[in-house]
Amino acid sequence: MPRIRKTDNTPEETTPVMAADRVYEAIYAAVLDHRLAPGSRLREEELASTFAVSRTLVRQALHRLAQDGVIVLRPNRGAQVPEPTRRDGEHVFDARRVIECEVVRRIAGKLSAEQMSELRGLVAAEDRAVHSGNRQEAIRLSGEFHLRLAQMSGNPIFVRVLDELLPTTSLLMALYKAPGEAMCVAHSHGLLLQTLEEGPGAAAATEMRRHLNEIEQSLSQPVTKAALSLDEIFKGPSKSAV
Incomplete structure (x- = not known):
């Protein structure tokens, strides 16, 4: 299957590539199942702490996600989940x-x-x-x-x-x-x-x-949702196996 797959978010990787893949998959899944709301900022330092990886690996994952259209990278503003019109x-x-x-x-x-x-x-x-x-x-x-x-x-x-x-x-x-x-x-x-x-x-x-x-x-008026921290999104009880 393409990128929709299960992730367990556990730091058991043996290579940097596997660690970057884990970050990629987790963010992709969080966008796809609506845990990461449109407009959410994705700060490298916070993501590195959440996933217990280096900022370099986070940056690699974010660049892949941007290439695939899952997030956007803006100069001086960093990574953000898009807000499609x-x-x-x-x-x-x-x-x-x-x-x-x-x-x-x-x-x-x-x-x-x-x-x-x-x-x-x-x-x-x-x-x-x-x-x-x-x-x-x-x-x-x-x-x-x-x-x-x-x-x-x-x-x-x-x-x-x-x-x-x-x-x-x-x-x-x-x-x-x-x-x-x-x-x-x-x-x-x-x-x-x-x-x-x-x-x-x-x-x-x-x-x-x-x-x-x-x-x-079925699309109607914009829906307002409460913002969650990255820890709540990726480690909280609401996270499903996706």
Whole structure:
């Protein structure tokens, strides 16, 4: 899988590369599941203390995150989680509709029994997370579902572009989606699975477009959230295994 993966935040690395990877993964996951709010400042010294690594390794992780569009690096201001506008959201969902509608059009009716079983497992796990109130896990599984569809298309460019769009999508959810709503609805993913299994591709593309339109239309007014310290975000009880 691309970057959405589990991290345990324990300093057991044997190399600097592994330590920088841990910082990268933890920040990426915190952005994706909304623990790091849009606009959050990421200070090297504070991150180094939080993760018990050097500022050099933190800097390496931050540069990678900036290259992947997860954060922004501004001269004399340091690292910050982006604050996408509604106009940015229009561009993101335009791109997702182009890519993901084509993805499902190609794979509808062509997935193996093992692939369908894997996708059903993700949808079922997402549904359990939603009903148990585990928002962070639901968001992680939702992103994994969309990425797995792209991977099953066999086009690595689709995967790479979607992987870069998901963090911005999550930031848009954090800014404009009403609290208590999941990033995607597992029921909608279930409908997608039906069209993928039965085909034809045109029906699957129509369902994906409807699904993405539903997410975009759920964005409303900016949502204000309480700021948390980095220790609370990365070490506090609210952190899930994402």
